[in-house]
Amino acid sequence: MIELSVNGETRQVDVEPDMPLLWVLRDELGITGPKYGCGVAQCGACTVHVDGMAVRACQARIGDLAGAEVLTIEGLGAGTLHAVQQAWIDHQVPQCGYCQTGQIMQAAALLDMNPAPTDEDINKTMAGNLCRCGTYVRIREAIHAAAAKMAEN
Amino acid sequence: MKPANLAPFLVAPLLVLLALPLAAADIAAPPAPEPGSVSEAEGLDAWARIEAVVSHPRCANCHTGPDNLPMWSIVGEDKTRPHGMNIHAGESRIGAETLACQTCHVTSTAPNDVAHAPPHAGIEWQLAPVEMQWFDKTGPEICAQLKDPERNGGRDGDGLVEHLIHDAEKDGFVPWGFAPGGGREKAPGTFDEHVRDVQLWVAAGQPCPQ
Known part of the structure; x- marks a missing residue:
């Protein structure tokens, strides 16, 4: 056990x-x-x-x-939506959605470590999460948005 | 990024190492030859075998330079290339700045028996310190580096042998290099032979080729 x-x-x-x-x-x-x-x-x-x-x-x-x-x-959100999840909705990130839970968990881990990532930081961190729908541009926008939201709190 | 944000990850490997139980495996170095009992020629022969190991891609791929890029040797390919997925280990050498090595290379003593899966070891996956760059270095350069305490972690010759044994006790990278599993090409020789060669090289006074 x-x-x-x-x-x-x-x-x-x-x-x-x-x-x-x-x-x-x-x-x-x-x-x-x-x-x-x-x-x-x-x-x-x-x-x-x-x-x-x-x-x-x-x-x-x-x-x-x-x-x-x-x-x-x-x-992740402990009963509510995590800032990354809310940003995902606001930016309508998913297309088919299959990879998105992994994308969100990786993005949340990134923001735990680096609250203000650059595009380069995001590209390096998220490169191991593949999205065959090609939602990468919206993923990057949503991560920036979540970072800004988290910085307000 | 604030440097302080990296602190938990930068100290984590050390803390985990300290927290690990003492040697699970019964590993001991064979009795070392008496200093001076090995000729310089024999020492250089031993170094040639050591060089074949440390310059082999299985070992050198994670001893890369200040670009902090791990290298890949793909089964079926002759040429080594940068790790896929845009992987950068960062100055932390453990990927703490972006994607941690351990996100995929989990820490485990389980066998590495799955082809194409990220290999793992009993210690945290990481690049060697940049002072220990082997990739793109010549044999004489690596030899000089390995005997230089300023670049080898403050180790004398016996300390280098102890380092190998300590790593093996943790199911670390050195024994893994000789048995990487999953169809991966192994470093030449065996772990035991490598330890013996280092002992011979040390007993000969750590001679380096010109």
Whole structure:
């Protein structure tokens, strides 16, 4: 039995230790915000936060995560919308939407580290999150907007 | 970016290292040859084998220069190229300024058995300190660097051997380079042979080729 925190709740899972966190979230805990894209950390669709850092959930083995604090898109706003989520709505970022939860989690992690990112910072940070609809321009605009909103508070 | 914002990530690897349990694996260096018992010629032979390891892309790809760009060697390709996905490790050398190496290269002692997936190790994925640049450096340049405490982390010869053993105890990058898994090309030789070669080179007085 492995115990960890997911979106602020203590959860216990009885699974093989090499099961990827993404499988645990989606198949064991029914948390389906993180998406399966490539399975080898090349697309970013499964991005969640582990102990405050953006992590590709397809690569993190549950056996390495005992006691970890995991945050998914479902818990990001803690009951309301995170500034990044609101900016995503304001700028109508998604098209098909499949990659967007990963994009938002990566963007939120970026703003935790760097509250006023430049275009270059955003490009470097978000380059590992692929969007086949090509919403990159709106993603960048929304991150700037979220940064400005967060700076007001 | 405010430098203070990086602080948690810059100190995190050290804190994690300190928090790790002591050696999970029973790894020990073989008895070292007595200083002076190895001739300079034998030491240079040992260095040639060491050079083949440290200049191999499996090792040099993460010992890159002040551009802070990790390099990639793709299975099936002969030429090394910059890491895909516009990856920059930054001056932190762990990607703290933008995308942390650990976002994809998670810290784990699990086997690296998946081709094309980002490899991992038991310590935090990172570039070596820029003072330890090997990529694009010649053998004599690397040799001079490895024996220079100003650039090798303040280590004497025995300290270099201890560094290898300590890294192996953590399932670190050095033993991984000789068994990278997933179909990746390995560094020449074995970890044990590399440790022995460093011992021979040290006992010979760390000779470097001209």
